[in-house]
Amino acid sequence: MSSSAHFNADIFKRRRAEFMKRMVGGVAVIPAQSMRLRNGDVYFEYRQDSDFFYLTGFEEPGSLAILTPGHAEHKFVLFVPPRDKTMEIWNGRRAGPEGAKSVYGADAAFAIEEIEKVLPDYVKNNKVLYVHLGDDDEFEKRVMGWLNKVRAMKRQGHNAPTELHDPSEILHEMRLIKNDDDLGFMRAAGKLGSAGHRAAMAATRPGMFEYQVQAEFEYACKKGGSQRLGYPSIVASGDNANILHYHENNMVCKDGDLILMDAGCEVAMYTSDITRCWPVNGKFSAAQKEVYEWVLKAQLASIDKCRPGVPFMDVHWKSVEVLTEGMVAMGLLKGDPKKIIADQKQWDEDVKNKKKDPKNDKAPKSYREFYMHNTSHWLGMDVHDVGVYRYGEKWRELAPGCVLTVEPGIYIAAERDDVPAKYKGIGVRIEDDVLVTKGDPEVLTKDAPKTVSEIEAVMAAGARELVGSR
Numbered sequence: 323m324s325s326s327a328h329f330n331a332d333i334f335k336r337r338r339a340e341f342m343k344r345m346v347g348g349v350a351v352i353p354a355q356s357m358r359l360r361n362g363d364v365y366f367e368y369r370q371d372s373d374f375f376y377l378t379g380f381e382e383p384g385s386l387a388i389l390t391p392g393h394a395e396h397k398f399v400l401f402v403p404p405r406d407k408t409m410e411i412w413n414g415r416r417a418g419p420e421g422a423k424s425v426y427g428a429d430a431a432f433a434i435e436e437i438e439k440v441l442p443d444y445v446k447n448n449k450v451l452y453v454h455l456g457d458d459d460e461f462e463k464r465v466m467g468w469l470n471k472v473r474a475m476k477r478q479g480h481n482a483p484t485e486l487h488d489p490s491e492i493l494h495e496m497r498l499i500k501n502d503d504d505l506g507f508m509r510a511a512g513k514l515g516s517a518g519h520r521a522a523m524a525a526t527r528p529g530m531f532e533y534q535v536q537a538e539f540e541y542a543c544k545k546g547g548s549q550r551l552g553y554p555s556i557v558a559s560g561d562n563a564n565i566l567h568y569h570e571n572n573m574v575c576k577d578g579d580l581i582l583m584d585a586g587c588e589v590a591m592y593t594s595d596i597t598r599c600w601p602v603n604g605k606f607s608a609a610q611k612e613v614y615e616w617v618l619k620a621q622l623a624s625i626d627k628c629r630p631g632v633p634f635m636d637v638h639w640k641s642v643e644v645l646t647e648g649m650v651a652m653g654l655l656k657g658d659p660k661k662i663i664a665d666q667k668q669w670d671e672d673v674k675n676k677k678k679d680p681k682n683d684k685a686p687k688s689y690r691e692f693y694m695h696n697t698s699h700w701l702g703m704d705v706h707d708v709g710v711y712r713y714g715e716k717w718r719e720l721a722p723g724c725v726l727t728v729e730p731g732i733y734i735a736a737e738r739d740d741v742p743a744k745y746k747g748i749g750v751r752i753e754d755d756v757l758v759t760k761g762d763p764e765v766l767t768k769d770a771p772k773t774v775s776e777i778e779a780v781m782a783a784g785a786r787e788l789v790g791s792r
């Protein structure tokens with residue numbers, strides 16, 4: 323019944339069991355994603371909500387799940403679109419309440435239309451209601467309606483919940499620490515995304531549009547078995563690489579420029595997140611290679627930091643250290659790298675404590691001129707995945723099962739007048755997906771060519787193939 327080739331009912335059953343084990347009792351209400359209008363009567367491509375999918379594996383829009391560990395028989399209840407011959411002919415197959423039980427393992431299932439009548443019975447006499455609020459006004463109104471319905475049962479001897487908990491606290495902690503089920507999908511997404519990058523490199527020629535390079539990536543991913551991308555691909559040639567969220571992808575790739583491609587694909591709702599840079603003409607110039615090698619050195623050093631017990635932000639500071647050294651070596655910055663970093667940290671501290679005002683006081687010139695983002699984020703079902711980064715002042719320590727990106731870069735905009743001319747317009751970022759293990763870090767995206775010689779070899783082989791096919 324499921325459209326996903328990766329559907330395995332046991333995985334979701336295990337997740338629900340763990341989630342309910344971590345609840346304090348009570349009842350959790352987890353809504354599915356709804357359809358969103360794109361234009362006219364056409365909807366955006368549908369993707370299920372990550373939390374909902376994580377617990378149910380159910381992909382139909384407008385559904386809702388209830389988890390209630392204290393219930394004698396119905397610990398997992400699904401509300402789903404009902405079977406409807408006409409609707410199914412027009413809009414696609416539905417599992418219906420029967421399928422929700424037989425395929426998806428619900429202990430009870432109802433047509434979504436019955437929710438107002440049925441849901442209050444599951445909520446009543448539970449002290450705690452788990453529900454995530456704050457994202458969707460419409461949904462919040464419905465939750466308040468259900469609560470009021472339960473409150474109205476008071477004189478029949480039923481009590482309404484008095485405590486609201488956010489299920490994210492449990493759910494996002496579970497999603498952050500990947501188990502073998504999750505990692506199987508993440509490794510597959512890493513492999514496919516890497517193959518996509520390799521295919522795009524091999525196909526790149528001067529004169530192609532950026533979106534044509536993008537097409538090579540996306541074709542390879544889908545052909546290999548990925549249903550969709552993890553996020554809109556960034557394909558930025560030349561100076562476009564210095565626009566961090568460049569998304570137009572509509573310029574011509576010029577001989578002598580670099581291409582930066584930040585693109586990843588999904589497997590079973592888990593995504594990869596990969597950035598590679600390569601020369602349009604297949605050969606790095608001396609200046610491009612210089613910048614590239616510094617970014618690569620920083621990235622490898624940061625990947626090596628991805629070990630249990632290391633505070634999340636130390637991965638970033640390792641990159642900053644190597645990149646700043648590189649910026650001084652290339653003449654982008656002047657002075658002692660350690661002092662440059664210390665001065666920047668002092669400035670940040672002073673701004674935070676209102677001792678300095680960024681509007682009036684002059685910030686020190688530092689690595690941040692050329693490296694303005696952080697090095698890592700969690701990765702999983704969401705490209706910027708869920709999970710706590712810090713507790714107050716203390717950064718979370720990495721632990722086995724954490725997956726994070728490592729993506730340092732150096733960006734030298736063409737318009738700058740304070741850098742050696744040969745570097746102008748060069749923007750480089752290198753990004754891999756790294757699993758923290760008890761031993762060495764595991765790079766899930768290691769198949770994407772990364773060294774200068776590997777990249778040049780892939781491009782040369784691609785060029786030969788193209789000539790051969792003519």
Ligand SMILES: [Mn+2]
Nearest residue numbers: 595727729753
């Ligand atoms: Mn990223």
